[in-house]
Amino acid sequence: MASKRIAQSAVNWAALAERVPESQKIMLSSFKSKSDNYLRRVLANPEAPPKIDWAFYKSRIALPSMVDTFQKQYEALKVPYPADNYSSQVDDQAQKASAKIKDFVKESNSRIEAAQAEVAKINALLPYSEMTMEEFYEAHPEHAISAANPTAWPHHPEDQKAAENVEHH
Template structure:
């Protein structure tokens, strides 16, 4: 007889941590089905009930019929499926992938650390409502307006500044020079 499962082999707590919020209802439905199946299996006895063959021999008038059934019943074996996928090769492939998985996890952890540092830096800034132009200039000198060293005109974009030439005009001028 095959091995009887007495408890779930799935670590539901760890799996629960990995489920995204939008898939939570599907996960709970799957867990309920799995638990229901396990309860149904455990409700039955682990072994098949024993048959009282002598009782049936006394009740059945056809000679040899009960003996024939007994012989076939005891000779019947439920075939256990053979491993056609070669689990050993799958295990070897899994072991071969472990360094790759570890390297990916390490690089992802480094990315997480960089993002966490950036997030901490952003959280340490004053709120947008509380920040003054001087604070912004001190924090981001390259992005802030600098009327003394880099004066600009409203709306402070490239096209509105003195000395701006359209990019298309520059390209046309270069093409004209190369043709001559």
């Protein structure tokens, strides 16, 4: 029976409180107080039921055979501990979630490396204020003004849409 008893709360309330949004902090504190009250009531009870002094009852009751019968029935009584049907399911879900988390971390690390490479590439460029038109074309050929990509003055994207409408009419 001792292995079945929970000696303390298995919930890390501080870690849980960090993840709960501000709008739900009141509900978390209410839940924590209910959980603490439940744990306090469980721990207030003894781990094992008190022992019955059968000899005391045999000496006081006129029919000792009745006490013997009660004693046999009491000792034969076994209250079954509920079967644990869900721990294996929870463990399976935790393993699946752990695998997904590892994949997500791996993918995130590759995205971080790609982003850091892009940042390093951008940091290696000359500042736009110091670039010539040729250097800008080499750095960003898709955005540069060229014979293959002509634009109308003042070369802003919103003005280009108006220029396209004028040319087609």
